[in-house]
Amino acid sequence: xxxxxxxxxxxxxxxGRNAKLRLLTDYFAEVPDPERxxxxxxxxxxxxxxxxxxxxxxxxxxxxxxxxLFDMSHDYVGDLAEAAALIWPEKPGQNYVPTLADAVExxxxxxxxxxxxxxERWFDALDASGRWALIKLVTGGLRxxxxxxxxxxxxxxxxxxxxxxxxxxxxxxxPPYTELFAWLEDRGxxxxxxxxxxxxxxxxxxxxxxxxxxxxxxxxxxxxxKWDGIRVxxxxxxxxxxxxxxxxxxxxxxxxxxxxxxxxxxxxxxxLLVFDPDIRxxxxxxxxxxxxxxxxxxxxxxxxxxxxPAFIRAYDLLWCEGEDLRPLPFAQRRARLExxxxxxxxxxxxxxRFDLSPIVDLGGWDALAAARANPPDEAIEGVMLKRxxxxxxxxxxxxxxxxxxxxxxxVDAVMMYAQRGHGKxxxxxxxxxxxxxxxGEDGAELVPVxxxxxxxxDQELRKLDKYVRDNTIARYGPVRSVRAxxxxxxxxxxxxxxxxxxxxxxxxxxxxxxRVNRLRWDKPSAEADRIEMLEAMLxxxx
Amino acid sequence: MTGxxxxxxxxxxxxxxYCPPGDFFIDPVADVDRAVITHGHADHAxxxxxxxxxxxxxxxxxxxxxxxxxxRTRQPVEIGExxxxxxxxxxxxxxxxxxxxAQAVVEYQxxxxxxxxxxxxxxxxxxxxxxxVSCDVLISEATFGLPVFRHPDTAGEVRKLLASLRRFxxxxxxxxxxxxxxxxxxxxxxxxxxxxxxxxxHGAMKKLCDLYSRLGVDLGPLADATxxxxxxxxxxxxxxxxxxxxxxxxxxxxRRFADPITCFASGWMRVRQRARQKGVELPLIVSDHADWDxxxxxxxxxxxxxxxxxxxxxxxxxxxxxxxGRYAKPLRLVGYEDEND
Numbered sequence: 001x002x003x004x005x006x007x008x009x010x011x012x013x014x015x016g017r018n019a020k021l022r023l024l025t026d027y028f029a030e031v032p033d034p035e036r037x038x039x040x041x042x043x044x045x046x047x048x049x050x051x052x053x054x055x056x057x058x059x060x061x062x063x064x065x066x067x068x069l070f071d072m073s074h075d076y077v078g079d080l081a082e083a084a085a086l087i088w089p090e091k092p093g094q095n096y097v098p099t100l101a102d103a104v105e106x107x108x109x110x111x112x113x114x115x116x117x118x119x120e121r122w123f124d125a126l127d128a129s130g131r132w133a134l135i136k137l138v139t140g141g142l143r144x145x146x147x148x149x150x151x152x153x154x155x156x157x158x159x160x161x162x163x164x165x166x167x168x169x170x171x172x173x174x175p176p177y178t179e180l181f182a183w184l185e186d187r188g189x190x191x192x193x194x195x196x197x198x199x200x201x202x203x204x205x206x207x208x209x210x211x212x213x214x215x216x217x218x219x220x221x222x223x224x225x226k227w228d229g230i231r232v233x234x235x236x237x238x239x240x241x242x243x244x245x246x247x248x249x250x251x252x253x254x255x256x257x258x259x260x261x262x263x264x265x266x267x268x269x270x271x272l273l274v275f276d277p278d279i280r281x282x283x284x285x286x287x288x289x290x291x292x293x294x295x296x297x298x299x300x301x302x303x304x305x306x307x308x309p310a311f312i313r314a315y316d317l318l319w320c321e322g323e324d325l326r327p328l329p330f331a332q333r334r335a336r337l338e339x340x341x342x343x344x345x346x347x348x349x350x351x352x353r354f355d356l357s358p359i360v361d362l363g364g365w366d367a368l369a370a371a372r373a374n375p376p377d378e379a380i381e382g383v384m385l386k387r388x389x390x391x392x393x394x395x396x397x398x399x400x401x402x403x404x405x406x407x408x409x410x411v412d413a414v415m416m417y418a419q420r421g422h423g424k425x426x427x428x429x430x431x432x433x434x435x436x437x438x439x440g441e442d443g444a445e446l447v448p449v450x451x452x453x454x455x456x457x458d459q460e461l462r463k464l465d466k467y468v469r470d471n472t473i474a475r476y477g478p479v480r481s482v483r484a485x486x487x488x489x490x491x492x493x494x495x496x497x498x499x500x501x502x503x504x505x506x507x508x509x510x511x512x513x514x515r516v517n518r519l520r521w522d523k524p525s526a527e528a529d530r531i532e533m534l535e536a537m538l539x540x541x542x
Numbered sequence: 543m544t545g546x547x548x549x550x551x552x553x554x555x556x557x558x559x560y561c562p563p564g565d566f567f568i569d570p571v572a573d574v575d576r577a578v579i580t581h582g583h584a585d586h587a588x589x590x591x592x593x594x595x596x597x598x599x600x601x602x603x604x605x606x607x608x609x610x611x612x613x614r615t616r617q618p619v620e621i622g623e624x625x626x627x628x629x630x631x632x633x634x635x636x637x638x639x640x641x642x643x644a645q646a647v648v649e650y651q652x653x654x655x656x657x658x659x660x661x662x663x664x665x666x667x668x669x670x671x672x673x674x675v676s677c678d679v680l681i682s683e684a685t686f687g688l689p690v691f692r693h694p695d696t697a698g699e700v701r702k703l704l705a706s707l708r709r710f711x712x713x714x715x716x717x718x719x720x721x722x723x724x725x726x727x728x729x730x731x732x733x734x735x736x737x738x739x740x741x742x743x744h745g746a747m748k749k750l751c752d753l754y755s756r757l758g759v760d761l762g763p764l765a766d767a768t769x770x771x772x773x774x775x776x777x778x779x780x781x782x783x784x785x786x787x788x789x790x791x792x793x794x795x796x797r798r799f800a801d802p803i804t805c806f807a808s809g810w811m812r813v814r815q816r817a818r819q820k821g822v823e824l825p826l827i828v829s830d831h832a833d834w835d836x837x838x839x840x841x842x843x844x845x846x847x848x849x850x851x852x853x854x855x856x857x858x859x860x861x862x863x864x865x866x867g868r869y870a871k872p873l874r875l876v877g878y879e880d881e882n883d
Contacts, residue, residue: 012814013823016801019710026709065689066865072858073690077813086690086812128692128812424801426792426821465794477819 001126003031004039004100005133011043012144015423020146024154028181037176038100040155042137044148046175049107050115052138057084060120064089081141085131088123095125101176103134149247159184164201164394167248171195196240199233199248200267200318200326201394205384205401213365216385216402222330223360223368225375226382226403227313228288228498229273230295234312234354235319236262243272254297257305258312261353264340268354269316273379274308280349283311285379288512289500309348314341315357315384318392326392333392334359372406381497382406408495409537410517411436412528414446415490418468420478421453428461429468429480432516434492435507438531446484447507447531452494455515464490464519489525493518499538509534546651548679548848551630554875559657559681559852561648564630566595568646568657571878578632580659581643582607582722585878595619597634599642599757603722606753621670637661638672639830640723641754647675655679656844662829663836664696667730668723668759672840680846681873684854685831685883686809689862693809693833699826700731703805706824707781714779714799715824718788718806720883721747723830725785726754726761728807731828732783733762742767742779744786744795769798792821809833809883829883838862853878 007027014020028036041047061070061084070087077083098106103122107115119138123131136142152170156163161184172195173180182188208216231246241259243252252259255272274291276284290308294300317337318326325333338356346355360371360383372383382405390400413434421430431453435446456464467482467490474481483489495517502510552561558570566576571585575592582603587596589608593615594601601618619625621644624633634644639660646657656677663672686693707715719725725747732741740763743751748766755761767784780800790796791804806822809829817825832840837859841849849870851859856872863870 010824013817013825015823022709066862068861069689069858072855072861073688076688076855077690078815082814083690086692127694420792420821422821423823426804427794427796469794478821 001098001100001103001130001133005129007039008133008144009129011146017150020150021154021157024151025158028158033178033181034101034176035099037178037181038104040151040177041175042142043144043146044151045142047104049104049138050110050112051140052116052119054080054139056116057135057139061087081132081135081139085128085135088131090127091124095121097125098122103137107138148249155184167199167201169193170248171198171250197235197237197242199244201248202231202233202246202269203392203394203401204396205403206396208402208404215399218362218364220387220389221362221385222388223362224315224357224384224386225360225380226384226405227271227273227285227357228379228381229271229291232272232312233267233269234258234262235267236265238265254294254300255310256300257309258353261351265321266317266340267319268312268314269318270312270314270357272310272312274310275348277306277309280347282345282347283355285377287378287500288498311353311355313357314354316392329389329391330386331388372404408497411494411534412491412520412523413449413494414484414525414528415482415492416446416448416484418480418482428465430461432492434494436529436531436534444486449507449509449534450494450511450514452492452514452516455495455517456519460519484525486526491520491523491525491528492516493520499534501538507531509538546653548653548655551650551653552648552655554873559875561630563650564627564632566627569659578646580637580646580657581639583640583660586659593617595625595632597621597642597644602753602757603642606749635673635675636670638663638666638669641669641757641759643669645675653678655681657681658683660685660831662832663840666727667734668726668754674840674843676844677846679848679850680841680844681850681852682837682841683831684837684851684856684859686829686833687837687851687855687859689834689858691809691812691833692835693812693829694827696731696828697735699828700728700735703824703826704735704737706803707783710803711781712800713781714802715783716791716796716799716802716804717783717785718791718804719785721787722750724807724828726751726759728785728828729761730759738762740765742782742784744790746787747785831883
């Protein structure tokens with residue numbers, strides 16, 4: 001538990017991906033089975049132990065220390081688990097210091113009531129870090145900024161194995177993953193993929209740059225729309241149905257509407273989208289913002305299921321009724337997909353949740369450019385080109401699949417606030433809040449509309465940082481307010497993917513993926529765009 | 543108890559803690575004619591007083607920081623040496639906070655009051671250890687006066703830094719530490735753990751490190767963290783320890799180092815949110831102040847008739863004392879910055 005707690009302590013404060021990977025691989029190398037496997041499960045949140053409620057932890061503390069002192073401490077620290085872990089009057093030697101494996105195994109053997117007593121006794125023996133880790137583990141609140149995917153990458157690095165093999169195996173594995181570690185350390189065979197409905201690592205595309213066009217022979221390609229949702233893989237095998245994100249995380253429990261409407265044993269590669277429940281004869285795709293509300297949830301309520309129903313627009317078939325189709329060329333897989341989904345047009349009226357992403361007629365580059373600029377649906381964010389002969393392989397093979405996204409929207413905004421970045425950028429003001437003009441009571445005023453922290457080169461960042469330092473008018477902790485008025489201010493050309501109404505922002509709008517497109521050192525601040533321009537965009541798309 | 547009321551001997555004023563019969567202030571926050579200074583940190587020791595009574599080390603530290611003319615009259619007094627000012631006996635006793643730090647003991651007509659100044663109880667290789675003095679009134683600091691503050695073993699924290707150096711040998715370990723006391727203490731603890739390589743220091747620390755060496759604190763090989771002509775410099779600091787003031791950790795100055803790991807040596811690092819706010823990658827919980835257990839143990843040991851609690855989280859320590867059946871009150875002195883640790 002102590003070593004595990006130290007690992008968490010380090011991971012929480014480490015911003016760099018490579019540094020996190022090193023911490024994880026070092027941990028795998030230094031810590032034996034089954035301890036390290038339970039740690040993996042705890043971090044990927046695949047660990048299921050008897051839960052203790054935060055209120056019960058609080059009661060334990062009240063029984064040991066003055067309640068008034070604990071309340072003052074809790075107020076100061078903020079986080080209950082941390083306040084409890086720090087204030088606990090430890091009694092070294094009172095009890096044995098449990099390993100993570102002890103903790104998991106013991107908690108699985110006892111009743112819920114006993115679990116609390118066991119936890120209390122461990123509190124006496126552990127140090128503050130250890131108590132914190134234990135509390136987070138049993139209250140289910142372990143969030144340390146490490147995605148499950150990163151742990152899988154670390155495992156792949158540790159064993160020098162392709163990440164795709166780990167992803168493919170993952171859902172058939174059980175903590176503490178001793179077979180997996182044996183294979184990673186070349187001490188044992190590759191674990192058999194035991195799970196029904198496993199994840200199949202996805203095939204990705206390259207963005208098309210101008211220079212790529214001559215290399216692409218359009219006569220060998222099939223074109224599809226690129227939908228503005230999220231890429232998923234829906235798999236049903238006998239009684240098991242799962243929906244995976246493109247990194248292999250199981251997001252199915254948040255989408256019971258789709259899980260219950262998959263009428264075939266297959267693995268479908270497609271786009272997860274939300275449709276308008278009032279239009280019944282076809283799937284009318286709603287903006288990304290409506291899908292956003294369904295993401296990153298463990299479960300979903302009836303109201304949201306009704307207002308924001310989801311479906312999958314299928315574009316590939318990887319496996320069907322026991323047959324792996326990935327070695328077949330795209331054209332054949334596509335034919336099988338069309339046969340599977342049937343001739344008719346699927347719709348909400350038929351209680352269906354899968355339809356087919358159509359193949360788009362391919363003219364030349366000019367026709368394609370025109371279609372991309374003026375797609376028939378707002379939910380289209382570009383076109384995809386897939387070589388008809390392409391077999392389905394994980395990763396991003398060269399020259400097989402291409403994506404050609406729509407040009408982003410642009411707005412000229414004025415930098416208002418700057419904040420220090422993280423990690424390598426911690427000495428730079430690299431995150432910029434920008435605003436556009438609106439008419440206020442005392443004339444034109446800036447209203448913040450978004451925040452951008454990418455899109456510039458390192459050299460530009462140095463200039464931006466200097467600009468912020470030279471034009472600071474106020475400081476609030478890590479944030480600086482920079483001069484921005486009608487006479488002076490730095491105009492940033494911001495590129496973004498879309499706009500949505502938002503009650504969380506002062507301006508009433510939220511931008512999707514805003515980034516700095518160009519620095520307009522030349523443009524007078526008074527000539528930056530006005531809020532009406534963004535409002536008009538919203539009206540246009542609603 | 544005695545003939546004189548404690549409040550008549552020492553009481554808070556806007557300029558700081560004042561002693562009317564002796565007409566002097568202890569650690570005043572504004573210019574006064576006569577000051578007793580417990581230690582050299584800027585919020586306790588200011589330039590511009592008429593006369594300064596302090597340990598010789600504190601006097602030297604003030605002269606180093608503010609220049610030779612920091613006061614008109616210097617009154618260096620050795621530990622335990624009694625000075626009588628207007629009938630009030632004053633002497634200094636080690637506080638274990640930083641080099642030269644002392645508690646101020648004030649005695650008048652049978653009433654003895656002890657002002658701890660900032661103090662700690664755990665071992666510090668750079669200064670004399672705290673000595674408890676029995677008294678009628680103990681005026682205690684309470685910077686870390688909440689029971690969540692229990693500083694871990696210092697050597698263990700320094701070993702965390704050394705372990706990180708082994709794990710990330712290509713990265714500069716940039717240690718933010720208060721320039722007076724903490725910096726030198728961290729350096730000494732690193733030496734005790736067997737780290738004998740050159741340690742690089744920020745320019746703002748040079749004078750104080752030199753002074754510590756001159757006063758007999760061995761810091762081992764030090765060098766300036768300066769770049770030569772700006773070329774190839776990043777690699778010069780790869781895998782090295784660089785000590786700088788906390789404010790420099792995320793300043794433009796820090797860009798000269800190879801992918802630095804920011805380490806902050808402070809008691810505040812006990813609280814994760816504090817570490818996160820400061821963008822610290824390796825928090826080192828090392829404090830020059832007493833933690834909760836040290837504060838409460840000291841009160842029990844000294845066992846004063848009255849406990850007055852100043853700068854910090856007064857309320858919790860006063861609450862604790864009351865539950866223990868002690869007389870305690872908060873003394874709301876202003877002007878001390880509890881961030882400096």
